[in-house]
Amino acid sequence: GAVVSQHPSRVICKSGTSVKIECRSLDFQATTMFWYRQFPKQSLMLMATSNEGSKATYEQGVEKDKFLINHASLTLSTLTVTSAHPEDSSFYICSAVLAGPTFFGPGTRLTVL
């Protein structure tokens, strides 16, 4: 199947700093990518839809000024958590669609101290 990668896999940062997470489709082009967040023992929650060449579309309740999304190319989307706080600690996952099935990245574990 298609491969989606994320970097970094794990990050620990101090409160108030910004963290950038990269999502890449390695063997296919993705006009659209998606970002999810998952808290312990809960299901994935869709945060936003990342569109190449245009602004991201955010789900209700997700702060667009806090979670900056940039879809710079057909294979790369980035999520920047700005001024991170402990409540932003979570598992962040991206995905991309290839002709029907959705392929997910391995996730990024963010811990904000």
Next chain:
Amino acid sequence: DAKTTQPTSMDCAEGRAANLPCNHSTISGNEYVYWYRQIHSQGPQYIIHGLKNNETNEMASLIITEDRKSSTLILPHATLRDTAVYYCKYYGGSQGNLIFGKGTKLSVKP
């Protein structure tokens, strides 16, 4: 979000077949049935999908009833590494903004 019904949890003995059911009675004619799973602390993984014919790949088999209102994912020889939460979804086209419910927590036991 398209509604599916799955059991909350299931147990399976290692080496035996795991049969995971899903009801999707409101599926429409052009919507495919998709199965994904999430192993603890990993991103979800696509398993298999189908429209109306039964499908098989290296991971699993998918049996869809003739009326398409339900399906069963079959892991023919479950291993401990198959312990995960399994999600059944249905949609048409290339929908990527998937909403995940609780799925079925499959525990494969030695």
